[in-house]
Amino acid sequence: MTSGGKKGTFAVLVVGVVLGIALWGGFNWTLELTNTEQFCITCHEMEVTPYAELQETVHFTNRTGVRATCPDCHVPRPWIYKIVRKIRASNELYHHFVTGAVDTEEKFEAKRMQLAQTVWKAMKDTDSRECRNCHKFNSMNLEKQQSRAADAHDPYYWEAIDGKEPTFTCIDCHKGIAHSLPEGFDPTWNSPETTEQ
């Protein structure tokens, strides 16, 4: 009896492990599949406007041929934030399949300001976390940057000005670097010092 009970426990364990690998692995596999540029541009909304614009920018084509894909900037890497973002994406699916909110270029243009501001706010709130996956202050060679950029990225320069580290984050100055800016963009929006003083 006892040996039969042990066998049963063992069987449950094996089945559990196999099922766990299959289900969790399958879940993660699907998650990664939806985390590719190929998946993003299966929707024409993404392909004809944001993806087409990206191809003109330095994040798609540059000297060294290193490039960013959609999820590199728009999907967080830490697991919990990634899941939250994936759940929020159901809203995008709803608008793609049901309302067709941006299914023509005209509609996209009409909503561009709102869309852009949503992304800018998200990046501001996370201290431009996705930018910093690749761009690190410690690895920046300020000697190789142009003088204005070097000053803006140099913490010593900032301290010399007002004695404290800046609270700005990447997106505060670098809006519209991977997609076109919306109509009505105010130049001061890329110049946080002028707006926050």
Added chain:
Amino acid sequence: MKKMITTLIGGCAALVIAGAAVAGAVESLRGDQELPDLSKEPAKRQQLVVRGGIERSYKLQPPVIPHEIEKDEINLKVNTCMNCHSEKTFEQKKAPKVGDSHYVTRDGKVQGTLSSRRYFCNQCHAPQVVADPLVENNFVGAK
């Protein structure tokens, strides 16, 4: 009659040969290359970046652009040059401000923002590449 035709043919042949000789002596800037041939691939040039800008060569010359502009976008909706050169941001970005004349409309009214007839910056302001002149040039700009 026969003699005349022979002379004419001979004359034409002489002209063709002489023409070819003269054509061979003149070489165009694109090199000694037959017209129907594909042109040679131009050397790849980097855009010139000059700290502090490039002096004007003559009075009223639209200043040339001393930096890269390939990331900039000028269309009906946005003009990213104005991110740094606008009246609101030039001081903070340490960029030269767009000239006062650019705020005047064709009717002579002064506007708070760029006049639409001065909107397309690179119609007059050109970026420069790192390149030596093709031919020697001793032009001296007005000081």
